[in-house]
Amino acid sequence: MPTFLRSSRTLGRLMLIGAVALATHTQAQAQEKFTYLTNWYAQAEHGGFYQALATGLYKKAGLDVTVKMGGPQVNGLQLIAAGAADCYMGYDTQTMKAREQGVPAMTVAASFQKDPQVLLAHPHVKKLEDLKGKTVLISSSAHSTFWPWLKTTYGYTDDMAKPYTFNVQPFMADKEIAQQGYLSSEPFKIEKEGKFKPSVFLLSDFGWPPYSTSVVCMEKTVKERKAVVAAFVKATMEGWKSYLTGDPSPANALIKKDNPNMTDDVIANGIAKMKETGMVMGGDAAKLGIGIMTDERMKKTYDMMVANKLLDASKVDLKTVYTTEFVKDLKIMP
Numbered sequence: 001m002p003t004f005l006r007s008s009r010t011l012g013r014l015m016l017i018g019a020v021a022l023a024t025h026t027q028a029q030a031q032e033k034f035t036y037l038t039n040w041y042a043q044a045e046h047g048g049f050y051q052a053l054a055t056g057l058y059k060k061a062g063l064d065v066t067v068k069m070g071g072p073q074v075n076g077l078q079l080i081a082a083g084a085a086d087c088y089m090g091y092d093t094q095t096m097k098a099r100e101q102g103v104p105a106m107t108v109a110a111s112f113q114k115d116p117q118v119l120l121a122h123p124h125v126k127k128l129e130d131l132k133g134k135t136v137l138i139s140s141s142a143h144s145t146f147w148p149w150l151k152t153t154y155g156y157t158d159d160m161a162k163p164y165t166f167n168v169q170p171f172m173a174d175k176e177i178a179q180q181g182y183l184s185s186e187p188f189k190i191e192k193e194g195k196f197k198p199s200v201f202l203l204s205d206f207g208w209p210p211y212s213t214s215v216v217c218m219e220k221t222v223k224e225r226k227a228v229v230a231a232f233v234k235a236t237m238e239g240w241k242s243y244l245t246g247d248p249s250p251a252n253a254l255i256k257k258d259n260p261n262m263t264d265d266v267i268a269n270g271i272a273k274m275k276e277t278g279m280v281m282g283g284d285a286a287k288l289g290i291g292i293m294t295d296e297r298m299k300k301t302y303d304m305m306v307a308n309k310l311l312d313a314s315k316v317d318l319k320t321v322y323t324t325e326f327v328k329d330l331k332i333m334p
Contacts (some may be wrong), residue, residue, distance in 0.1 A: 032228050037079060037088040038070045042259035044270025047251045052239025054250035061231040069258050075103060080218055088149055090216030092301045093145050099316045104219040107322040109291040110211035114204035115285035116183035117146055121199040122175045128154050128201050135193045137164035137179035148204055148308040184270040209300040230326050237291040237332045240280050260301060281334035289331040293324050296320040
């Protein structure tokens with residue numbers, strides 16, 4: 001073979017190797033950093049996010065995602081407003097209230113079609129109406145969320161409400177006391193420690209309208225990083241599908257790494273409750289896809305808050321509180 005042909009071939013190989021290396025480097029550089037802040041210690045109810053991280057769904061979407069664990073002293077809204085995280089695990093009533101106070105937060109997707117908020121009572125209590133006039137232990141935040149709705153819907157009164165200290169012992173000791181809880185947490189704990197199965201009333205099954213475990217970002221993030229937010233939402237909802245219909249162990253390993261106090265039985269219970277109640281894949285998600293939000297549902301929450309004097313309608317335009325652009329055509333079906 002003539003020397004000039006060998007040289008050309010060698011040069012061609014070197015150029016090809018260089019191009020591959022450059023493409024690989026560019027791809028690595030293209031991984032967009034994105035930080036998502038959860039609302040509590042790592043648990044099964046955060047599984048979709050951890051699954052997307054553990055199985056490479058975020059990476060495949062071109063994202064370098066960090067999932068930061070929240071907790072009782074962590075104010076997610078404050079942190080995204082300050083730029084310490086890109087988006088956080090929000091809640092409709094909080095996001096609407098933030099808008100009233102001039103904080104431009106916006107919900108872009110809803111992992112949970114139902115809010116896991118429950119009221120617990122002893123087994124002899126069969127209906128929410130039966131609690132009227134009895135003591136109900138609730139947190140301070142409940143007074144600006146579900147308690148006014150319960151007063152309007154079931155005739156409860158403020159003299160019924162006593163402080164809930166996140167200790168289930170007072171409830172277990174008194175059969176005439178009810179308390180608030182989280183679907184997969186307090187009922188499971190009471191059943192294990194108290195040796196009885198409490199009556200559990202999932203408020204969303206009785207008309208309590210907010211979505212939960214949402215993806216909430218600042219309006220600026222939504223406008224300036226639209227493609228990144230879209231990629232994050234899509235990969236997250238794929239993560240939820242994988243977590244609840246496939247093998248959840250990759251996510252569970254990360255959950256236990258972030259939260260060493262989390263146990264396998266608690267995780268299993270959380271997964272079971274999400275499946276049993278259609279938390280993620282039921283409701284509108286069953287026909288419109290995981291993560292879906294609808295205008296009708298958001299209006300229900302907005303109207304409920306205004307009716308219960310939790311929100312000043314003159315200060316909050318519902319259209320600014322959320323956008324369905326990232327989920328309406330996503331169609332990640334259960």
